[in-house]
Amino acid sequence: MTWPAWTRPVAEGDVVRDGVRLRWTVHGSGPATVVLLPTWSIVRSRMWKAQVPHLARHHRVVTFDGRGSGESDRPEGAAAYANDEYAADTLAVMDAVGVGAAVLVGLSSGAAWAAQVAAARPDRVTGLVAFGPPGGSWSPQAHHEVGTFADPPQSTEGWSAYNRHHWLGGGYDDFVEFFFAQMYSEPHSTRQREESAEWAHEVGPRVLADATSGRLGLDGAALTDLAAVLDEVRCPVLVVHGTDDRVRAPADGEAFAQRTGGSLLLVEGAGHGVPARDPVLATREIDRFARQVARSGEPGRRWTRALSRSREVLVLSSPIGLGHARRDLAVVRALREQRPDVRVRWLAQDPVTRALERAGEEVHPASAWLASESAHVEAACGEHDLDAFDAIRRMDDLLVTNFLVLDEVLEREDVDLVVGDEAWETDHFLHENPERKRGAFAWLTDFVGWLPMPAGGEQQAALTADYNAEMLEHRARFPWVRDRSVFVGSPDDVVEGTFGPGLPGIRAWTEREFDFAGYVTGFTPPGEEERVRWRAELGFGAEETVCVVAVGGTSVGAGLLRRVLAAVPACRRARPDLRFVVVAGPRIEPSSLPATPGAEVLGWVPDLWRHLAACDVAVVQGGLTTCMELTASRTPFLFVPLRNHFEQNIHVRHRLERYRAGTHLPYEELLEPDAFAAALLATLAAPVTARPVETDGARRAASLLLDLL
Numbered sequence: 001m002t003w004p005a006w007t008r009p010v011a012e013g014d015v016v017r018d019g020v021r022l023r024w025t026v027h028g029s030g031p032a033t034v035v036l037l038p039t040w041s042i043v044r045s046r047m048w049k050a051q052v053p054h055l056a057r058h059h060r061v062v063t064f065d066g067r068g069s070g071e072s073d074r075p076e077g078a079a080a081y082a083n084d085e086y087a088a089d090t091l092a093v094m095d096a097v098g099v100g101a102a103v104l105v106g107l108s109s110g111a112a113w114a115a116q117v118a119a120a121r122p123d124r125v126t127g128l129v130a131f132g133p134p135g136g137s138w139s140p141q142a143h144h145e146v147g148t149f150a151d152p153p154q155s156t157e158g159w160s161a162y163n164r165h166h167w168l169g170g171g172y173d174d175f176v177e178f179f180f181a182q183m184y185s186e187p188h189s190t191r192q193r194e195e196s197a198e199w200a201h202e203v204g205p206r207v208l209a210d211a212t213s214g215r216l217g218l219d220g221a222a223l224t225d226l227a228a229v230l231d232e233v234r235c236p237v238l239v240v241h242g243t244d245d246r247v248r249a250p251a252d253g254e255a256f257a258q259r260t261g262g263s264l265l266l267v268e269g270a271g272h273g274v275p276a277r278d279p280v281l282a283t284r285e286i287d288r289f290a291r292q293v294a295r296s297g298e299p300g301r302r303w304t305r306a307l308s309r310s311r312e313v314l315v316l317s318s319p320i321g322l323g324h325a326r327r328d329l330a331v332v333r334a335l336r337e338q339r340p341d342v343r344v345r346w347l348a349q350d351p352v353t354r355a356l357e358r359a360g361e362e363v364h365p366a367s368a369w370l371a372s373e374s375a376h377v378e379a380a381c382g383e384h385d386l387d388a389f390d391a392i393r394r395m396d397d398l399l400v401t402n403f404l405v406l407d408e409v410l411e412r413e414d415v416d417l418v419v420g421d422e423a424w425e426t427d428h429f430l431h432e433n434p435e436r437k438r439g440a441f442a443w444l445t446d447f448v449g450w451l452p453m454p455a456g457g458e459q460q461a462a463l464t465a466d467y468n469a470e471m472l473e474h475r476a477r478f479p480w481v482r483d484r485s486v487f488v489g490s491p492d493d494v495v496e497g498t499f500g501p502g503l504p505g506i507r508a509w510t511e512r513e514f515d516f517a518g519y520v521t522g523f524t525p526p527g528e529e530e531r532v533r534w535r536a537e538l539g540f541g542a543e544e545t546v547c548v549v550a551v552g553g554t555s556v557g558a559g560l561l562r563r564v565l566a567a568v569p570a571c572r573r574a575r576p577d578l579r580f581v582v583v584a585g586p587r588i589e590p591s592s593l594p595a596t597p598g599a600e601v602l603g604w605v606p607d608l609w610r611h612l613a614a615c616d617v618a619v620v621q622g623g624l625t626t627c628m629e630l631t632a633s634r635t636p637f638l639f640v641p642l643r644n645h646f647e648q649n650i651h652v653r654h655r656l657e658r659y660r661a662g663t664h665l666p667y668e669e670l671l672e673p674d675a676f677a678a679a680l681l682a683t684l685a686a687p688v689t690a691r692p693v694e695t696d697g698a699r700r701a702a703s704l705l706l707d708l709l
Contacts, residue, residue: 007027007052007053007056007371007401008027009025009026009027010026010027010028010029011025011026011097012024012025012026013096015092015093015095015096017088017089017092018085019075020067020072020073020075020080020085020089021072021073022064022065022066022067022072022073022089022092022093023064023065023070023071023072024062024063024064024065024093024096024097025045025062025063025064026060026061026062026097027052027053027055027056027060027061027062027063028055028056028057028058028059028060028061029059029060030058030059030060031059031294032059032060032102032103032126032290032291032293032294033059033060033061033062033099033101033102033103034055034059034060034061034062034102034103034105034286034290035061035062035063035090035093035094035099035102035103035104035105036048036051036052036061036062036063036105036106037064037066037086037090037104037105037106037107037110037111037113037114038064038065038066038069038070038086038110039066039106039107039108039109039110040108040109040208040211040212040215041066041067041068041069041081041203041207041208041211042069042176042179042196042199042200042203042208043069043196043199043200044065044069044070044071044199044202045063045064045065045066045069045070046070046199047107047196047199047275047276048063048275049397050275050276050279050282050283050396050397050400050401051275051279051282051283051286053371053397053401054283054287054400054401054404054405055283055286055287055290057369058287058290058291059287059290059294060099062093062094062097062099062102064089064090064093066086066089066110067080067081067085067086067089067211068081068203068207068208068210068211069199069202069203070199070202074203074207075210076210077210077214077219077220078210078213078214078218078219078220078221079214079219079220079221079222080210080214081210081211081212081213081214081215081221082214082215082217082221082222082223082224083109083112083113083116083138083214083215083222083223083224084116084222084224085214086109086110086113086116087113087116087117087120090104090113090114090117091117091121091124094124100124101123101124101125101126102124102125102126103125103126103127103128103129103286103289103290103293103294104117104118104125104127104128104129105128105129105131105286106128106129106130106131106133107131107132107273107274107275108131108132108133108134108247108248108272109134109138109215111128111129111130111131111132111133111134111239111256112133112134112138112226112229114128114130115128115130115133115226115229115230115233115256115260116224116229118232118233118234118235119229119230119232119233120232122234122235125235126235126236126293126294127235127236127237127238127289127290127292127293128233128235128236128237128238128260128262129237129238129239129240129285129286129289130237130238130239130240130253130256130262131240131241131274131275131282132240132241132242132245132247132248132252132253132272132273132274133239133241133248133252133253133256134226134248134252134256135248135249135251135252135253135254135255135256135259136226136227136230136252136255137226138215138216138217138223138224138226139216140159140162140247140248149162149163149164149212149213149216149218150164150213150216150218150219151163151165152165153165153166156171156174158178161174161175161178161179162175162179164205164209164212164213167205167208167209168205168206168209172204172205172208173201176197176200176201177193177197179200180192180193180196180197180200181193182246182247182271182272183196183246183247183271183272183273184196184271184272184273184276184277185244185245185246185271185272186244186269186270186271186277187470188466188467188469188470189271189273189277190463190466191393191396192273192276192277196273196276227259230255230256230259230260231259233259233260233261233262234261235293236262236289236292236293237256237257237260237261237262237263238262238263238265238285238289239253239254239256239257239260239262239263239264239265240253240265240267240274240281240282240285241253241254241264241265241266241267241274242266242267242269242270242271242272242274243266243267243268243269243270244269244270244271245270245271245272246271246272247271247272248272250266253266265285267281278432279400280400280403280404280407280429280432280433280436281433283400283404284404301412304414309414310341310343311339311341311342311343311416311709312342312343312345312413312414312415312416312417313332313335313342313343313344313345313415313416313417313418313419313705313709314344314345314346314347314364314406314409314410314415314417314418314419315328315332315344315345315346315347315348315418315419315421316346316347316348316406316418316419316420316421316423316426317346317348317352317421317423318352318373318421318422318423318424319348319349319350319351319352319372319373319374319553320373320374320377320553320554321374321552321553321554321623321625322351322352322355322552322553322585322586322625323552323553323623323624323625323626324352324421324422324625325348325352325355325356326355326522326609326625327421327488327520327521327522327625327697327698328419328421328444329355329356329359329361329522330520330521330522330523330697330698331419331444331520331698331701331702331705332344332361332702333698334698334699334701334702335702335705335706337702338702338703338706339706339709342709343362344361344362345362345363345364346361346362346363346364346367347364347366347367347370347405347406347409348363348364348367348370349367349370349372349373349374350372350374350586350587351374351553351585351586351587351604352553353367354586354604355606358606364409366405366406366408366409369405370401370402370405371398371401371402372398373395373398373402374553374554374587376391376394376395376398377391377554377556378554378555378556378587380394381556381642382643383559384556384557384559384560384563384640384642384643384667385642385643385644386556386642386643386644386645387453387455387456387644387645388642388644388645388646388647388648389450389451389452389453389456389460389463389464389467389646390456390460392424393463393467399424399425399428399429400425400429402425403425403426403428403429406418406425406426407429407436410436410438410439411438415438415439416439416440416708416709417439417440417441417442417705417708417709418439418440418441418442419442419444419705420441420442420443420444421444421445422444422445422446426441427443427482428474430481431474431475431477431478431481432474434478434480434481437481440483440484440708440709441481441482441483442482442483442484442485442486442704442705442708443482443484443485443486444486444488444701445485445486445487445488446487446488446489446493446624446651447494447495447624447647447651447652448487448494448506448509448510448514449468449495449497449499449506449651450464450467450468450646451464451495451497451646451650451651452464452646453644453645453646453649455644456644461500464500464646465499465500465501465503466500468499468500468503469499469500469503472499472503472504472509475513483708484515484704484705484707484708485513485514485515486514486515486516486517486701486704486705487510487514487515487516487517488517488518488519488520488697488701489516489517489518489519489655490516490518490519490694491507491510491511491516492658493519493654493655493658494506494507494510494511495507495650495651495654515704517697517698517700517701517704518694518696518697518700519628519693519694519697520697520698520701521609521628521629521632521693521694521695521697522609522698523609523629523632524695525613525632525633525634525693525695526613526614526633531613531614534610534613534614535614538610538611538614540579540614540615541579543577544577544578544579545575545577545578545579545616545617545684546579546580546581546614546615546616546617547571547578547579547580547581547615547616547617547618547619547680548581548582548583548611548612548615548617548618548619549561549564549580549581549582549583549618549619549620550582550583550585550605550608550611550612550618550619550620550621550626551583551584551585551588551620551621552585552620552621552623552625552626553585553586553587554585554587555585555587555588556621556642557585557588557621557642558584558588558592558593560619560621560640560667560670561582561584561588561593562593562594563667563670563671563676564580564582564619564670564676565580565582565593565594565596565599566594566596566673567670567673567676567677568580568596568597568598568599569596569597569598569673570673570674570676570677571673571676571677571680571681572598573677574677574678574681575681575684578598579598579599579600580596580598580599580600581599581600581602581611581615582599582600582601582602583602583603583604583605583608583611584601584602584603584604585603585604586603586604590602590603608626608629609629609633612626612629612630612633612635613629613633613635615635616635616636616684617635617636617637617638617680617683617684618630618635618636618637618638619637619638619640619665619680620637620638620639620640621639621640621641621642621648622639622640622641622642622645622648622649622652622653623648623652624647624648624651624652624655627639627652627656627661627662628655628659628661628693630661630662631656631659631661631662631690631691631693632692632693634688634690635688636662636663636683636684636686636688637661637662637663637683638662638663638664638665638679638680638683639652639656639662639663639664639665640665640666640667640670641653641664641667642667643667658691659690659691659693660689660690660691661690661691662690663679663682663683663686665679
C-alpha cells in the first residue's frame, strides 16, 4: 500500500440529491473542516491530491466528485449542471458527512459555487479560499473575445475551440490539449497537463458540453448573478490568483476579493492551476487560513538561544532499496568520528527505518507521516519491468506530501544541516520554493540525468529532456539552495551524452557542479583469510559452490527470484555442488517463493554484503549498491537490470563497465533455464578482472559535509 493509514479516507460513500449520486470522501480529523469543492467537470476531485494528505494531518478534509466527473453520476441536459446545483450539492455532501460549518476551498468555478453557499447559508461557511476565481462572468475571460459557446464556430483556433459544436464534432481531443496548455501555462508542466487530459477523457465531450451549457445558463439552465452573490459574502475570504492566468485574468481575482472584502495573494508567473503547479504554496495557504478561522492556534513551541543549540543533522535517505541507507550510515559514522558532538537524526521510510533501528540510529518521529515511495514503485512494476522515470513522475502527490513533512519539521526545529541522499522531493521543492530553505542543504547522488529508454520512444525522450532542463534552470537560478552537491563516485562514473537536445553535456556539467567523494561501500573488502572465516560462520561448506541470489530492498525483483529458482535443477545438473542461497529481502515474504531442492530462501539479511563477499558467484538486479559491493569483494556476478529502468540499464551499467565488473544478463535469458545455467557457469569459470573500488569514500563525503557545520 503506497499511502499510510492516516492518509486514507476515514469515511467514504455516496449521497443522492434529486436523483444524482455524488461520491464523497473524508480524510483526517481536527478542529476545522475543510471542504475542497469540485470545479469544471473536465477534471475529478483528484485535482486536490497534493493538498489532501497534508491538510488531513491537521484538519478534517472533505472532497467530492462533482456531478459529471469522477465516480459521481453524469446526468443529461444543461439544466442538471446549473450553478445552483453545484452549490446545493456542496450542502448535501456536508449534511451527509455531518459537517455543520466548514472552510470552503474552490478553484475557478468551484470558488464561485463556494461563494454561492457562503452567501445563501452564512451559518455553514466559516471561510472561503478561492483559487483563480471568476470576477463576474461565468465564461473564461479569454473566451469573451472570440464568440459564444453555443453557436457554430467560425474558427477552431485558440479559444474558438471552446465550443460545444467543435467538441461534439470530433474536436474534443484538440480542445483538451489546448485548454490544459492554457491552464498550466508555466514551463515544465507536462505532468499536470498529462494527468488532467486523462481525467478529461474520462468525462467525454457530451457531458462536458452539458456541464458548460449549464454553467453559462444555456438550454434552459438558470444563470446565477455572480456579482450579486459575491456582494453577499460575509465570511473571511482569501483569493489566490496567478498573474499569468490565461483562463481567468488576474482582474477576476481582484474583483472577487474586492466584492467579498477578502485578501488577495497574487502569484507572480503562475497560471490557472496553482494548487497543482505550486502545491507547496497552495497547501500552506489553505492550512494557514483554516487555522486562523478555526482559531485553533498551534501546538506549544520552544525556542533555544542560538549558542545553546546542539549541532543537528537531519538525513533523508532514499527508501527505494537499501543501498542508500548503507552508504549514508557509513558517511554518518565517518562524520561522527570527526565531530562526536553532532546529533544525527533520520527522516526515513520502511525498509530504511528497519536498517537504521538495527544500527542504533535515531529515527525522527515525523517519519511516521511519510508516504511510502517503495510501495508506489512496487505497484508500478511488471514482471522484472519498471519504467523508473514514469514511476517517479506519477508519484508527484506523494513527493509533495513528503516534502511538506520535512518542511514542517524544519519550521519547528533547529536543524543545521539537511543531507538529502537522492531525496528528489526535497531538492525539487526547495528549488521551487527557495524561501523554505533553513540552514545548510547537501545533496548526494550516484547518477545525474534523467535518460529515456528505447521503449519510451520520442515522447519519453522529450519528457526526460524537459525534466533535465527544469533541473538545470533551478541550479542556474538558485545555486545557493544546495550548499554542496556530492557525487558518490568519480568523474568517469558519470555517463557521457547530453541532458537533451540543445542542453549541456552531462559529464562536463556534473564536473562543474559537484564535488566527488569516490564510491562509498560502507565496508572494507575482506582478505582471503577473513573470507574463509565468513564462509564458515555463514555455513557455506568448503566443498560446495555457493550462489547468492538477491534483489534488494523492494519487492520488484520477486520475478527474478522465481525465475532463478525454476532454473536451479538445470544448474545443479551441470554442477551438482552448486548451492543456492536466495535472499528475499525486507519486502518479499520468503514463504511466497517455491520450495526448491538445492536452494534455501532467506528473508531480510541486514549484512548482506558478508554473504556477497563470501559466496562464489552471485545473481543480482542492476542496483548500484549491490553490484558495487560485489565488485569491491571481487566476487563474480551476473546482473539482470529491470527492463525499462533507465538508471540500472544506463547509469549503473556504465559504471560497471568502467570497473570491468559483472556480466550483464538480459532478463529474457532467465526464461530458458539451460541458457541461464550456461551463463552462470561461464561467469563462475571466468577470471575476475574488476578494478579496485575506493575505500575512503565515506571519509571524503563526511569531510565535505563537515565543512557545512
